[in-house]
Amino acid sequence: MGNLFCSEYRIHRRFDLKGSSYGRSADKPEEEIDETTTLKDMDLNFVFRIQRNRFQELVKQIDQDCEFLEAERIMDYSLLVGLHFRDDNRGDKMGLSPFLLRTGKDGSYQNEKLMRGCRFLEAELQDMDRILAGQKPLIRLGANMPARAVRMARRSDFDQYTHGGAGHSSYNGEVCEVVLYFGIIDILQDYDISKKIEHAYKSLQADPTSISAVDPKHYSKRFRDFIGRIFISDRMPIAASVGGNANGSNS
Template sequence: MELSEKELSSAEFKATRSNWIQYSKEHCKHLPPGSVTEFKWKDYSPAVFRLIQELEKIDNNEYEQSICSDDTVRKVCSLARPGSMCLLSKDDRFTIKTLRKSEVKVIIGMLPSYYCHLKKFSNTMLNRLYGVHVVKPVGGMKVYFVVGSNIFQSDKLMHKCYDLKGSLQGRSDNKLRLREKLILKDPDFDFRFYLDPLIRHQLLLQIKHDCEFLEAAGIMDYSLLLGLHVKRSHEGSFDSRNIHSTDSSHRGSLDSRSPCIHMRVCSDLSSKSGLSLKRSATASSRGSIQRSSSVMKPSLRENEERELSFRESWLQTNRSSGFGKEMSARAVRISTDESRSGSSGHSLRARGCYDVLLYFGIVDICQDYGVSKRIEHAYKSLHYNSKMIAAVNPKAYSSRFQEFISEIFKADDLLH
């Protein structure tokens, strides 16, 4: 039966549905030792989450088969503590993360506004939440968990994965794993990503809308979960003479020390490099310089046409796939010291340049600025720079997070 949002009432957001699940004796014969065979299962706001699933074209029966499998339940019940790690469903479509009961209350409390936000902004960076549940095995403890979309779902290899908050304090320990993927944190992050200026503007605007929603809901401590797949490296593509004789204005925000030149403009840059060398010759060669310059003009026009065609194709590809889903970018690797200090793009020393596909979204959106976080903020402010600690009020967290995002996603002047 299809649900309609018109049927939703305030009661639907607070509703719960409980089931007692018991596997048959015949089914139990095929389960490994220690499997959970009897448990109580509770769904929070099932009608609302059904509508969110429908927004993403997720069949509820397939969802339940994936999440309620004995393998998934066994793994969820074996987790040491809430938030200790994140699981993937067997089909890789969903992430499963354990919660505290207080975090469940936060999610259910903001669910009406969250649902409206998803409806209003189809390109939201907020991770889609498809269900909040609690499971209690016979003789075991209750385990609360939330099911969300798998941001890294792809047939492509994620060469690097990061969980980024824009804060360094307390971000060095407890690296996470998502199955075989090691999730690095802020101190290990050493990239800048260059996007089409229009796409960057739209991305930052969407991040602004998302952060305003989280701020209004009193949420902080969220992260940008980001993975990148390297399509091609430009390291070693050009010799040092071409690199250092190139005008810096043709490399976006990289200076003349950068070893990175984008592949698409190699013919243009090589021609200009040759012209620069001719200008240092004697005055008797000026005639040949002018002839060389006139020969260049058709090549420059061809390059501009190719750049325009590439830009239109790039925009179309990324608009169709949506923000954070296989987004093409030019990645520049920098030193971690510059990354930590927040150096401007005009003074970065690049250590490598790559064409990449990016997969990212905002996760962990269930922590409010409650009493425990206020105490943590007060304590850590005595020992660290209060602007760099993770536990800050939602307004300060939103502002810092947006500033951080604008620093790691730069405008690619080559596409302008």
């Protein structure tokens, strides 16, 4: 966790996500949750929209990692996600705008979408300049990744991620600009006899598909399905109009 969140940005919220629901809550009242609280699947109330090419890179990497872990009979791993909410008071090292909050009550949607597209494009161009200069890129998969966090209508509604997909769920209209840090952690647990016993015992108390201790193949599929619902491809028409083709494939 310390290595993943080693950043100049302050991590405001952190989530440990497995794609399961049984016992997957921090069990803390809202007023006691702070930046040091590790939240879990049932506490998640965001869907993350990331730029299309980075979304494709994420899906490909998650698939490769899960295939490897499944082949090694590993399960019970998590995706650790850290969120930095952008605000007006902190310096911007990536050329992106400050924190934005949209209520959907005004008519500025098109202008706002245009501005967001410009900011993502600006960050991409800055990254390209650094790469050409032989420097480390500012934005990488799982580090310094700009995104839009769309707040879900109801907190702790795990079903919105697992039945029908987050893309079909209702939002409360709030959109926050964030910087994401994430990576797969806890990759040393194999599906041994203790985990098989845990699965059998918890299956008597809850839906077997909702518990964390399941066989590696089922775990891998459930994990990938869950990640594919909380991360969504964000299309940016402005990028296509500046440097892409007519169908927006570079957006």
